[in-house]
Amino acid sequence: MTRIYDLIIIGAGPAGITAAIYAKNFGIDFLMIGEEEGGSINKAYKVENYPGVFNVSGKELVERFKAHQKYLKVFLKQERVKRIKKDRRIFNIFSTKNKYRAKTLILAFGTETRKLNIKNINKFEDRGGGKNKTVAVIGGANAAAMKAVMLAKEARKVYLIYRREKLRADTLWVDRVEKTKNIEVIYGANVICVEGRENLEKIILDKNKKEIAVEGLFVETGIVPNTLLIRDLGIKTDRSGYIKIGSDQTTNVPAIFAAGDITMGSNNFRQIITACAEGAVAALSAFNYLRK
Numbered sequence: 001m002t003r004i005y006d007l008i009i010i011g012a013g014p015a016g017i018t019a020a021i022y023a024k025n026f027g028i029d030f031l032m033i034g035e036e037e038g039g040s041i042n043k044a045y046k047v048e049n050y051p052g053v054f055n056v057s058g059k060e061l062v063e064r065f066k067a068h069q070k071y072l073k074v075f076l077k078q079e080r081v082k083r084i085k086k087d088r089r090i091f092n093i094f095s096t097k098n099k100y101r102a103k104t105l106i107l108a109f110g111t112e113t114r115k116l117n118i119k120n121i122n123k124f125e126d127r128g129g130g131k132n133k134t135v136a137v138i139g140g141a142n143a144a145a146m147k148a149v150m151l152a153k154e155a156r157k158v159y160l161i162y163r164r165e166k167l168r169a170d171t172l173w174v175d176r177v178e179k180t181k182n183i184e185v186i187y188g189a190n191v192i193c194v195e196g197r198e199n200l201e202k203i204i205l206d207k208n209k210k211e212i213a214v215e216g217l218f219v220e221t222g223i224v225p226n227t228l229l230i231r232d233l234g235i236k237t238d239r240s241g242y243i244k245i246g247s248d249q250t251t252n253v254p255a256i257f258a259a260g261d262i263t264m265g266s267n268n269f270r271q272i273i274t275a276c277a278e279g280a281v282a283a284l285s286a287f288n289y290l291r292k
């Protein structure tokens, strides 16, 4: 018979890791399952808004999280969860490798980048950066601005293509984009076509049907919640799929808590610090639930 954990945390980004740190401190018998250790911050070029942490890359911060986990002996099952099924009062979690069982869950599986509906984009996206290359980034918020600045360090030219007339990124990142000589922002435009044989050769914009020769393309057009897994659980979400939670990170389903970017919490302000805070509160709520 499979062991029944008191708690399983799904997700190993800031929310899941913080929930695990607190669960460890509370003495809960728990397991953390997550596909990518550190989650979305792996993609952050620089993190400058987390107290005590500045001028470090997302990957460096992930290394610090890992060191913290190691220190506390919090181990991660690095697996992809494919299905969650409730069987009376027990949750069955099916991953790519194993089946696990738990009395309570913390859902912390974050978001993913919104997919663009452009033919063949999968073949070319998120590839082709490097020394002296000409590349394009699609998007206008922080992730896109960061990506453009990062790529510009090596690339010959970076086109930042945004559908609106003004970048949505924080002022700090807009300034950096504007001060980087080899970034050209094209406003009010959408990429409608990507072309190339083995490698990307050009993109075509809707604006004046402009064609731009590029060797790389990076898509940073916002995030959508990873809600596929919760479809069968009866968890309430908003129209976009973000999980509705109480101030104690409870969902409408008893014994299921949620934290981080996947929720509507923290006034929809999706950041490392808010994900961590929600993870801590979720662990406390799971602890209180288990004590009842």
Ligand SMILES: Cc1cc2nc3c(=O)[nH]c(=O)nc-3n(C[C@H](O)[C@H](O)[C@H](O)COP(=O)(O)OP(=O)(O)OC[C@H]3O[C@@H](n4cnc5c(N)ncnc54)[C@H](O)[C@@H]3O)c2cc1C
Pocket: 010, 011, 012, 013, 014, 015, 016, 033, 034, 035, 036, 037, 038, 039, 040, 041, 043, 044, 045, 046, 047, 048, 049, 050, 079, 080, 081, 082, 108, 109, 110, 111, 142, 143, 146, 226, 229, 259, 260, 261, 262, 270, 271, 272, 273, 275
């Ligand atoms: C490019 C970029 C730059 C950013 N820069 C900053 C910044 O400077 N400062 C800041 O505060 N925030 C920044 N953010 C936002 C920040 O990264 C997120 O708010 C934060 O990571 C959310 O944490 P989370 O734990 O909720 O989700 P995530 O970090 O997205 O983690 C989700 C976790 O769930 C796992 N997972 C998902 N599905 C499954 C599954 N089916 N099975 C198993 N595991 C699964 C993932 O592998 C991952 O471990 C940035 C985001 C991006 C994309």
